[in-house]
Amino acid sequence: MVLTYHEDQDIKAFLKENRDQFEKRLLEEAVNVRDKIDEIRQIGNINLMENAHKLVLYVVEGRGQELVAFANQEGEAWERFSLTLSFKLEWVQAIRRTLWAFLHEYDYLKGKEVHIDQFYAQEKEINQRIDQFLNRFFISYSKFKDELIESQRKIMDHLSVPIIPIDAAISVLPLIGSIDSRRSASIVEKVLMEIANKRIQTLIIDLFGVGDMEADVIDKFLKLIDGIEMMGCKAVMTGLHPVVAKKMIDLGVSIGNKAILKGTLQQAIQDYLLK
Numbered sequence: 001m002v003l004t005y006h007e008d009q010d011i012k013a014f015l016k017e018n019r020d021q022f023e024k025r026l027l028e029e030a031v032n033v034r035d036k037i038d039e040i041r042q043i044g045n046i047n048l049m050e051n052a053h054k055l056v057l058y059v060v061e062g063r064g065q066e067l068v069a070f071a072n073q074e075g076e077a078w079e080r081f082s083l084t085l086s087f088k089l090e091w092v093q094a095i096r097r098t099l100w101a102f103l104h105e106y107d108y109l110k111g112k113e114v115h116i117d118q119f120y121a122q123e124k125e126i127n128q129r130i131d132q133f134l135n136r137f138f139i140s141y142s143k144f145k146d147e148l149i150e151s152q153r154k155i156m157d158h159l160s161v162p163i164i165p166i167d168a169a170i171s172v173l174p175l176i177g178s179i180d181s182r183r184s185a186s187i188v189e190k191v192l193m194e195i196a197n198k199r200i201q202t203l204i205i206d207l208f209g210v211g212d213m214e215a216d217v218i219d220k221f222l223k224l225i226d227g228i229e230m231m232g233c234k235a236v237m238t239g240l241h242p243v244v245a246k247k248m249i250d251l252g253v254s255i256g257n258k259a260i261l262k263g264t265l266q267q268a269i270q271d272y273l274l275k
Contacts, residue, residue, distance in 0.1 A: 001025065003102070005109035011060050014106050015053075022056075022102060023049055029094035033087050044081035046074075052095050059099065059129045071133045075140025079148070088137070096130050161190040169201040170272055172265065176209030184220040191224060195231045202272055203228060206265040208239025215251060218244070225258045235259035238268045 003018045015022060026049075027034045037048050051074065058067040078088055103126070107114055114122075164172045173191065194200065213221070228235040237259045248254065255261070262268040 001101070001105065003105050003109065005106070009110075011103070011106055012057065015056060015060070015102060018102070019053065022053075022098060025101060026052060026094055026098045029097050030091050033091045033094070036087055040083060040087070044077055044083055046077055046081075046083075048091060052091070055092070055095060055130075055133060056099055059126060059133070062125070062129070064129070064132070067129060067133055068136050071136035072140040075137040075142075076144045078137075079141045079144045085138075085141070089134070092130065092134055092137075096127070099126070099130075161187050163190070163194045163198075163200075163203075165198065165200075166204075166269060166273065169199075170204065170269075171198065171200045171202075172204045172206060172269070174206045174209065174265065179210060179213060179217050181214075181216055181220070184217045184224075188220060188224050188227065192227050192231060195228065195233045200233050202234045202236060204236045204238060204262075204265065204268045204272070205259075206238045206268075207241065207244065208265065211241055211243060213244050213247065215247070218248060218251060218253065222253060222255065222258065225255060229258070236262060236268050236272070238262040238265045 001021060003014075003021055005014060006017070009017070033048070040046050040048060051070075054070060055067075057063075058070060074088075077083075078085070103122075162174060164174070166172055171194070173187075175187070179187070191203065195203065225235045225237075235258070237255065238261075240261065262271065
């Protein structure tokens with residue numbers, strides 16, 4: 001490796017002067033990533049080579065705040081575009097090895113004999129900064145991933161409890177698919193909030209698309225009907241499946257005195273709109 005050095009040149013200027021050689025050495029170190037550079041740039045508009053130079057600059061100049069901010073930005077970008085973490089780890093470790101090779105050449109060309117204590121102090125500082133970048137990167141990546149999952153969960157919860165207004169006073173809650181404890185808890189929370197916010201006077205709960213319910217879910221529905229009544233709203237249930245009805249009988253529970261029962265959603269809407 002033939003590098004250019006000018007007298008009294010600082011490390012920043014040295015790295016800038018030998019930028020092409022740095023990139024060449026970095027690509028030799030990052031065996032698995034070098035073929036993915038263009039793909040990563042296309043997917044996430046992330047320029048790995050430019051970012052490598054930026055990271056090295058922050059590390060050698062000890063710009064801690066900018067290093068952390070850059071790591072946070074990178075972590076979010078890699079999670080946002082679902083980029084492979086192993087590539088990032090290999091790339092940063094390749095940057096570390098390449099930087100140390102250039103620091104060694106810099107001291108050699110400068111004709112500087114580094115004392116052992118000075119070397120270890122420098123080694124500690126450089127590696128701690130790179131490790132700090134990696135730690136903040138992974139924290140940012142995980143945080144953004146968790147926030148994304150939570151956001152998607154809220155969207156799914158909202159879609160799984162579709163309260164549809166029929167008029168100013170009447171709304172319909174058509175439920176489809178399996179209902180577990182988590183979803184039933186979401187239904188209870190959403191229904192009570194919507195009754196208060198939209199001042200719903202009659203809520204028609206259509207269970208035609210629900211083929212079965214576990215005992216704990218049935219219990220939550222009974223409590224939901226109590227809550228609807230406490231909110232000053234009338235509960236109407238339609239489309240009760242025979243399997244669910246039989247389970248209620250086996251459990252010794254009844255909703256006849258808690259909610260108005262109708263055979264079908266169409267019948268309920270017709271009856272209440274006509275009224």
